[in-house]
Ligand SMILES: Nc1ncnc2c1ncn2[C@@H]1O[C@H](COP(=O)(O)OP(=O)(O)OP(=O)(O)O)[C@@H](O)[C@H]1O
């Protein structure tokens with residue numbers, strides 16, 4: 001082969017070989033970021049809570065911080081209030097968002113457009129503003145209180161600083177995303193398949209139960225997983241609206257770190273929260289996989 | 295014994311235009327009537343009003359003497375087969391068919407018997423366990439048909455059920471549906487915009503345009519004797535020529551045809567198979583193109599003013615492009631003010 005032909009052939013070979021590293025590079029960037037920003041800190045936190053200096057100053061395997069968390073009644077109360085809040089929020093979200101999404105899917109016209117705008121609106125309101133609006137309206141000497149007072153009704157027992165405070169705030173905060181995901185799911189239910197069900201004799205409730213619900217169960221799962229994960233580790237709203245004790249894991253971690261100055265304790269709480277989220281996540285992945293199989 | 299009676303039904307959507315305009319029709323027991331018309335002529339809207347999916351703005355719909363105009367779909371004795379996407383994909387074939395029966399609280403054993411019988415009827419015996427997504431398009435439409443039939447509706451409604459299928463399959467299903475319909479003697483309203491479908495299946499055809507009836511007749515009559523120029527142009531191939539009648543002759547360009555009607559404008563309708571062409575030294579038209587279909591040929595002609603005519607000929611090899619020809623209409627019809635005024 002002459003020099004000239006070699007030169008002519010080379011670019012072909014070059015591009016084929018040089019393309020592969022570039023492709024790998026594109027994949028490598030997100031992978032690297034995930035490892036650096038998510039997996040490494042997670043492993044780091046876990047290892048630092050189980051591999052610690054003991055009293056004599058020697059490094060060793062040590063589960064005492066976990067043992068403390070699961071024997072300390074205050075920590076357990078915080079965990080259970082977090083789980084309770086998450087569960088109640090999930091139920092309320094479903095009860096509120098499903099009718100809204102159904103309404104938006106099956107009605108046309110201006111009113112539906114307004115309802116949609118209203119349902120999406122909370123997405124643009126920062127949690128802090130939401131929390132202060134909540135206090136102004138429902139808090140002690142808030143708008144509702146003043147109105148009740150003006151017409152000689154008894155003072156309300158404000159949900160502010162009770163476990164219901166964060167519940168109301170978190171539900172409001174999560175309505176847009178939940179509605180949007182459910183709406184996307186409902187979009188995949190063809191009008192004709194609903195009409196066919198009515199044609200064979202199904203009334204509105206039966207259509208919902210037998211035709212719509214099975215089709216959107218996946219979207220419900222996705223919507224609930226998203227909001228559950230967010231609510232479980234939420235901070236701002238429980239911090240501003242919730243009771244001082246017991247408190248949700250978010251504020252609890254923050255206080256353990258800043259005020260109690262117990263980084264290992266805070267990290268232990270974080271790892272436990274992380275564990276719960278992984279369980280939710282696995283549950284979601286499994287259900288999605290199972291519905292794919294069908 | 296099920297008869298459908300549609301009286302003066304009008305549907306106006308909020309947009310304003312009338313989708314269906316004072317439409318009346320009687321369908322006899324066991325009859326298959328095709329609604330045929332171009333896109334947007336209101337066929338689906340009419341069918342959906344019979345099925346209960348749209349409320350008529352005015353008029354009434356009666357089935358076996360019972361006024362169903364204001365009943366919701368779930369309480370009407372009608373069964374509808376939709377164009378597509380109407381099977382419930384989260385259920386298998388058996389459950390799709392059994393759903394309506396379960397809602398009627400029929401015992402499980404009876405449901406199984408009925409479903410198996412109707413699956414057999416549509417040629418899908420043994421397919422009960424399949425998911426609907428594992429079926430071909432034709433099979434899916436058969437399941438949709440079976441799902442309606444299993445409930446033994448008084449009136450069967452089909453809205454372009456074969457529109458998403460290929461030509462070959464469409465022809466086969468057309469025959470199957472017609473067979474089943476005749477065997478069960480079920481009163482049927484069938485929407486299509488394919489004239490082949492209408493001509494080959496229907497006992498009677500309703501030709502619709504702009505929400506109105508143009509003609510209701512047997513298929514052969516609709517073809518041979520279209521009552522309006524719209525029907526003439528819509529069904530089959532037709533030469534429609536606008537011109538003037540003077541002193542008993544229709545005139546357009548060099549074409550003159552004897553036509554015993556009062557003077558005035560008229561539209562002449564001639565089927566290609568009724569238009570003879572011969573080579574001529576004093577030509578009235580010139581050949582534009584000759585197409586040989588083997589069994590017959592089609593000659594496209596231009597009159598001197600450019601009006602294009604089609605003629606069906608037995609021996610296309612006798613003609614070539616550019617040739618001057620004379621034309622002789624054998625059977626004609628003439629229309630004025632949207633009405634037939636002459637027919638030979
Ligand atoms: N839900 C609706 N809202 C407003 N207008 C409608 C609605 N449904 C149908 N129309 C209008 O009514 C007219 C008739 O529509 P229809 O669907 O009955 O026509 P079609 O004959 O079935 O046509 P195609 O052959 O394309 O299915 C059309 O002009 C259509 O735009």
Ligand SMILES: [Mg+2]
Nearest residue numbers: 337338339453
């Ligand atoms: Mg239609």
